[in-house]
Amino acid sequence: MSSACPPNTTSQILVDDTDPRIIYSDGWIEAGVVGSECDGTVHGSNSIPGATASFSFEGTGIEVYGTVPATNFTPTASF
Secondary structure, three states: OOOOOOOOOOOOOOOOOOOOOOEEOOOEEEEOOEOOEHHHOEEEEOOOOOOOEEOOOOOOOOOOOOOOOOOOOOOOOOO
């Protein structure tokens, strides 16, 4: 695992972007740079409106980390 990945603890579990439990709609691409992103991977949208990623879990909270590129495209997210 890359040093950019936070460790799992007894109360927090890391789910990286390549986890098969994350369901991506059309409009997503996989890329990444080893050592820069957790596990060297990142998913990005190719600007298809309505692209979604779904992840179901049981717990009391979730944290989502990502990068918004400097483009004219304005992404939206809902959780």
